[in-house]
Amino acid sequence: MRLFRMLASVVLVATTNLRARWGRALVALIAVMLGVALVAGVTTGYSSARQTILDWNYSWVGQSQVHIQPLPGQTVVDALPQKLADRIGALPGVKQVVTRQKKSLTIPADQFPQGQENQVVDGYGIQVGGEEKVRPSGLRLAAGRLLAPDGGHEVLIEKALSKRLGKGVGDELVIKGFGSNEGKFRIVGVLERPRLGLISRQDLDEVVPDLVMMSQKDLEELWQGFFPMFGPGPIDLDSIDVVLTAASTPAMQEADRRIEELADSGDRDLRLAVRHSQIELAVDRLDQLDRNMRLFRLLSRLVSVVALLTASYIIFTTLGMGMVQRQAELGMLRCVGAGRVQIALSTVAEAVPIAILGTLLGIGLGLGAAKGVTVYYSQFFTRMVVSQQGLFWAGVGGVASVALAVSLPVYLATRVSPLAASRPQSKAMPFSLDLAVGLAGLGLIALSFWLRSTKLPWVQTEFQAALVYMTVGVPVLFLGYFLVAPLVVATVGRAVKYVAALLVWVRPQLVHDQIQTARWRTAATFCALMVGISMLVNLRVHSQSIMKGWELPADMPPGFIFFYPELDRSQLDEVKSLPDVENPLPMMAIWARYRPPDEKGDHSEETHILAGPILEMSKLVTLNFQEIQGGHDGKWAMEEFAKGGAIFATREFAARYNVRAGDVAQFYREHNYRDKAVGLRVVAIVEAPALNMAIDFLNVRDRFSTVASGSVVCSIVDANRVLLQTGVPETQAGPVNLTDPRLTRMLLFDFAKGRTTKDVAEDLDALNSRRLAQGHEGIHYYAGSIQDLLQMISGEFEAVVAILQKIALWAMALASLGVGFAMAANVQSRRRQLAVLRAIGMTRFQLARLVLAEAVTIALIGSLLGIIHGVHLAVNANHFDKHLFGLPTKLTLQPQTMALAIGFAVLCCLVASVLPAMRAGRTNILAALRHV
């Protein structure tokens, strides 16, 4: 009881304090709120983006637990027999099998409003009733309804296609199939195709054809007669989805095993089908997805940590500064017999409501903002998914950041001597303290370097190391810079103040007084600024570094055509002979996984494989030999390469997997193809700065589904071996002639004189018309120039940077809040001093200018440190780009960036100090002097 009453007195002091200094409390509250909101918002955004990609994936592979589709190019028709679906349906543990067919269809030109040509679309024959179950997100309706089970000649079309056609629900549509087959369909529904992730994929739309969906019976009719020898009947399947009775991982693995066992059943068709198909398990897909989301995870971790640090810092300056100003009060409390614990408790009691209220409001605000974003950008987010883990961390982070912020003030408060009541300690901080703290700060900065470069024993992968660094290293780095701040003020403040004094025309001595004697407070003020500025600088420097890192060799062919799916030999020959194409250079860009010899470790990252004729290859990327097998020369390596079975590995790849020249590297394509790896000999280790990036961007289709770790270069034949999984053990199946490069994904070429991308595209359209007339499928292509590609890349970076800059703006908003408050607190705490200045004849205007001069000084020092800090962060980001994502970067510092940072800082400080300056000008001399 007594203890309770003792506590009550403490709470009384705290609450009246909060009420009396509500402005300060409000700033702290807003800081926590925004910090927590950012964490809650970013994590929710992350999980929503993840869900979107999941939905997108599901729209292709569905929610089935096992998805089977043919390996491309393995058989003549790239399809699975109906027989396989039937057999799988009979396996134990299988609840339902849903099949899907896919064929190229053509919508004749006369169906479009005007002036358009025949358009090739992907026609899906779906199992009405089953498809909705396994792939609901692939059938999101924008209008109309789904196919009726017994309604023939009904079709669903994609929204984009519906727009182009000018047709909607209820309209008729003529669709052509094989040869002269043709059908008249009624459009019953318009489909919404979910977009992928954060970035609009307009270019992807051009590569991936529009889709129409109809019943399997209707599709079969359209393709009647394609296999004259089989007569009418079911056409082969594009995919088989299996729903199991149990959805557990062991059940999926068991089903996988049983399906593979079907190959040994003695039936030749089944054996071929199983051998030539890829079986994907839902667990593997999720696994893959999470790996692909790493960059987002890292970013959201970074943003969360920085937001909370900033919030914590603002709370520190607001509450902590208050503690310093209240020395006499605290001393008095000690005189009347308040114990240290009581003092500490009263300080904590002030922070508790701020922590709780701020965290709750912040979570609400963050979720609200996330909801707003998902609704506003509904084309990028299918729905909002609240991350429970994120909320947990937002809550813990909010409270922890307050705890961190008040721990030092609380400690200092308990150290206040009762003597402070009679003699408030206003003695200047000795320079030696600045020096000591500054050195400690430098130590922390060094520690953060160490944390980045050292592999901690419990950290297994580079990714984990990056996450650890974001969580531990970044705060250490920030703290280091914070601690260095007073030292910087003490040393460069002198010079800077002259500049500032000159700018607003006041006596430097007056500024000096403030800047030097209140070094710590000044440092505290501009630290908030530093955080914002450094984020801004970091983003710009980082994005520019990436752009600069991607430099193309001078003689790279200016034009490219990308094919999806890959072209076979005869198709390629037709494309090579197009009139506007010169010096055609076929290339292959695929990804595969490296399998370490011991089968252990994290070998789930993909390796990019770029393939082409070796001599021409050097046009595309610069290759510098680092190590060659057996100490031979470059010429030897090139010869081996051309002979086949040999690769050049990039340095990152070699380092990542500890591979040396002469080793045999095993590659496999799919998650569960343990026995279908291809062994290729590493004849040389090369340095190819832009290779990963080049492949990544040329490999359009897989861009969003892969995270690469290093890359290798090989011949097209070898790339095809990997793609087709005909390695060790050699499969008996398939008419694959390995000396004949069948599949090509890309053609690089020089434009014929005076020709452009448009001309080449016209050539290809004409080629497609010819092919369709002959009953062949059309070629899906994406043609462009390297110039286009570069623009596309920079466009994408700008999109990402734009998003990040929005985050930086949040940080700036937080920071300017801190700056504004610190400036106001500065003026408030110096009311007496300012009143004395007024009393001895300074005008209001002069006083206001004095405050502005301080603002400018703070801005200049703040941006100086902010720029250094920002560049430091960018160097770190570049480091992770290289080690985690294989992106080449080149540190690029543009004067504009620096000017922008300084300008922004000055602006921010001026705006933040206008109110305090006016207030200072209005200072009532008598009131200020009376008030002790």
Place this chain on the structure above:
Amino acid sequence: MPHPYWRGRLISEKILHIENLVKVYGSGSTAVRALDGVNLEVHSGRFVAVMGSSGSGKSTLLHMIGGLDRPSGGHIHIRGQEITSLSDSQLTLFRRRHLGIIFQSFNLLPMLTAEQNIALPLMLDGRPKREVRARVAELMDICRLTHRADHLPDALSGGEQQRVAIARALMNEPALLLADEPTGNLDSSTAEAILAFLRRLVSDMNKTVVMVTHEPKAAALSDVLVVLRDGCIIERADLDGSGDTAKVIAHYNRDM
């Protein structure tokens, strides 16, 4: 009518006993011997005035007695309790229970009302609300502050603020009331009222007060005059508390 406390005056107890008190600030060549072997005895119900020129060690002496700072040597006994050997938390408790301290700048907590400021020491001690309320009412009555109970310090005059500070110092019925230039910030008429009030505390309520002052007029109201110079007591004179300023000045000047 005599105040209920008047009987206490009959028993004169030794409240404060200082032996060979030394305080050295700093070290080496910059060391300052603020107190250099002070011996002093104060009995209950006495009003002691400490005088001395600026820098003579008056405040330092008061801080030592109040346990606000630690001496470099010597002993201080308050009501028989040796305080120099107490730990920090014991000292805090001792201050809370047995001492009242008043400063030149009134040092009220600006966000608490007059009433709350006064109540603070007992609240910190966790006393029952009823007891605290009764005591506050009594003291506000004594200090004539009843009509100002709910005002914040900002709204009070200097004299009122100092009275609040005194009331706060009296809350715990201290054995010893320490005052460092309590009237330094006040105009002369307000100062006189405060001094008269302190005098009454001693005469009528048997409080013991040690007051540092520069004003001979203030010192003249005391029972004992102590004069410090360079950290040593150079004069200890019994006055009669009659307010005879000339006597004080005579004592003070004798040694200057």
